[in-house]
Amino acid sequence: MDNERKFNLLDEPWIKVMDLNLREEEVSLKTLFENAHLYTALSGETSTQNAALLRFLLAILMTVFYRYNPDGEEEPITEDNWDADQVLERWKMIWENGQFSVDAINKYLEKWRDRFWLFDPERPFYQVPNQDYGTSYPTSKTLFGDVKASNNKKTMQHFSLRLEKELSVMPFNEAARWLIHYNAYCVNVKWDKKYGDQKNKIPSEIGRLGNLGLIYIEGQNLFETLMLNLTPLKDGYEIWGVPKPVWERDQVDRRQGIVDAMPDNLPELYTIPSRRVELLSQSNKVTGYRALLGEHYERQNCFSEQMTIWRKYEKKGENPYYLPKLHDVKIQAWREFPALFDMRDVDHRPGLILWIERLIKEKMIEPSYRLQIRTVGMQYDGMKYLFVDSVSDQIALSYQILNQKGGIWIKRITDEIDRCQKTADCLKKLGKEVSNFLYGKTKQKMGEDLTTFYYYEINAPFKAWLYAIDPDNDDEEKTIKSWQEQSYSSAKGIAEKWIKNFASELFILKGEGKKKNSIPMIMNRFTGKLKKIYN
Numbered sequence: 001m002d003n004e005r006k007f008n009l010l011d012e013p014w015i016k017v018m019d020l021n022l023r024e025e026e027v028s029l030k031t032l033f034e035n036a037h038l039y040t041a042l043s044g045e046t047s048t049q050n051a052a053l054l055r056f057l058l059a060i061l062m063t064v065f066y067r068y069n070p071d072g073e074e075e076p077i078t079e080d081n082w083d084a085d086q087v088l089e090r091w092k093m094i095w096e097n098g099q100f101s102v103d104a105i106n107k108y109l110e111k112w113r114d115r116f117w118l119f120d121p122e123r124p125f126y127q128v129p130n131q132d133y134g135t136s137y138p139t140s141k142t143l144f145g146d147v148k149a150s151n152n153k154k155t156m157q158h159f160s161l162r163l164e165k166e167l168s169v170m171p172f173n174e175a176a177r178w179l180i181h182y183n184a185y186c187v188n189v190k191w192d193k194k195y196g197d198q199k200n201k202i203p204s205e206i207g208r209l210g211n212l213g214l215i216y217i218e219g220q221n222l223f224e225t226l227m228l229n230l231t232p233l234k235d236g237y238e239i240w241g242v243p244k245p246v247w248e249r250d251q252v253d254r255r256q257g258i259v260d261a262m263p264d265n266l267p268e269l270y271t272i273p274s275r276r277v278e279l280l281s282q283s284n285k286v287t288g289y290r291a292l293l294g295e296h297y298e299r300q301n302c303f304s305e306q307m308t309i310w311r312k313y314e315k316k317g318e319n320p321y322y323l324p325k326l327h328d329v330k331i332q333a334w335r336e337f338p339a340l341f342d343m344r345d346v347d348h349r350p351g352l353i354l355w356i357e358r359l360i361k362e363k364m365i366e367p368s369y370r371l372q373i374r375t376v377g378m379q380y381d382g383m384k385y386l387f388v389d390s391v392s393d394q395i396a397l398s399y400q401i402l403n404q405k406g407g408i409w410i411k412r413i414t415d416e417i418d419r420c421q422k423t424a425d426c427l428k429k430l431g432k433e434v435s436n437f438l439y440g441k442t443k444q445k446m447g448e449d450l451t452t453f454y455y456y457e458i459n460a461p462f463k464a465w466l467y468a469i470d471p472d473n474d475d476e477e478k479t480i481k482s483w484q485e486q487s488y489s490s491a492k493g494i495a496e497k498w499i500k501n502f503a504s505e506l507f508i509l510k511g512e513g514k515k516k517n518s519i520p521m522i523m524n525r526f527t528g529k530l531k532k533i534y535n
Contacts, residue, residue, distance in 0.1 A: 004119065004121075005117045005119065005120050005121075006172065008117050009116040009117075010109050010113055010116050011028050013173060014176045015028070015053060015177070016042065016043045016177070020039070020040060029109060033105045036099065036222040037100075042222065046145055046181075047392035048392075052181045052183070052184035052185065052209060053177065054216060058266070059267040059270040060105070060245070061226055063267045065077075065094075066232070066242070070093045070097070072107060078239075079239045082239060088362060091230070112247060118172055118175065119172075119281060123247075124279070126271075127276075127279060128277065129252070131276065131290040131292065133292065135290065135291060135292060136288060136289075137290070138287075139288055140168065142186065142387065143170070143178050143182055145387065175286040179279065183275060183277070183294075184207045184209040185209055185387075186207040186274050187380060187385050188204045188206055188385055189292075205274070208274055210377075210380065212305065213309040213310075214327075215374065215375055216376070217352065219372075231306045231351060235351045240265045241264030246273055247271070253273070259297055262297050262298075263297075269297075269304055272294075273294040273295055276292050277291045299324060300322070303322075307352050309349075310325055311339075322348050327376070329379055329389055332462075333373070333395045335420075335455075337413060337414060353402075356399075357402050365399055366399075367403075370399070371402070372394060374393075379391065395463060398471060408476070423454065423487060424451040427451050427454055432444075432446070433526075434446065434519060435447070438502070450494060453494050454490060454491055458490050461490075488531075488533075491530055492530060495523065505519055
């Protein structure tokens, strides 16, 4: 660790943003909050980096929100002296102002200035100094989150715009961004045999965000994005505990392993140090880092987490439990609509969505707004030792859909997504039947290709259809019918085009009596099932 103080995050430009003219620039922490309404969004190297930085910024903002009023005066929110309506009123005052009043934010940041030095002999930002016992790594080893691993052992990486020589060092501004990303998405640790008996070893774990089906709301500018994702009320109704971000800890924490209980406050949850890290520098460049295991929480039933979708697990004789539902790069964001909104089948919906519903209920958001939901995830290799790919997708819909009595539109949209799944299954079965007819065995890829083609073809049309729904003015039956016709037409067209590949086999007839079969007969059965799905 460098013995000099270098690169304070409050003043030095290091966060990438996009301005209103779609030009990219780097800004300091103070500048970001001061001009958040003048930036469209974070603009880091990857979607996962943007997500990690958003959580970091929310930890600061949430801490300030709970300690200062909009005028910059200390007025802490506590469960004993505040109720949910007062919290909402504080949020509303900031929202209606359209930009942050930076007096409170700057007052807080200046109070903790000494904890925001990227290099400091005693308390470097997000790091543990003097880690003689940590494992040393080059910067190229998963600190760069945009360098994806290759399955070919002869190559070091792929999907990177960097030259290999550029992977050996990293400037301070970029290192600050990737440091936060590393804590959020770090890979598992490979255990080394040289350390002997490891029966009682501390279990390795990837970074917190790597274990989430992360979602967040995108506003019309960065100010709105931060405010909409702030969630100052748990699940839209409960007051949180006292904020405890990691940089406020009295001592550098060297604990490793599972922390007993989930935090009762978001700043602590959002700044969990998944690894104990120490950046190594030379000539104003980061040349490597040391790291060892940090902290993690049990993922089961961790409902303090507001920014994830959930999956229910049930085992015979045991109580059901929930885990974050990870995003799949093969599954479009709109297919997760039921997990976000449908109240019929999901007992635990994302706290972020419950918070947005509360804002709509209290009429704090204009009816004309469109709810833009971003899904972000990291894909690891089988042992989670390497980055392989990342997930980033978006859906947008009218806020008024969430405000309908009885969730009428939510039910109808969910029904159509269910029909899309049945249609995909129908196409998959078509591929299986043709494969069995021609080859006497199932070639799984034939059916999977058909479903992939179908979802690819309807992806953009479904998003456009969902975005255009106006719950107050659209005729429900006509709107639903228009989508059903498009989905039916797409599936039928894909099947017919695919069947033409087997033109020479169309006249083959196998079997006897009622067991006779041919490709045209298989196609007719498929069309009949498709018509049944769409009545």
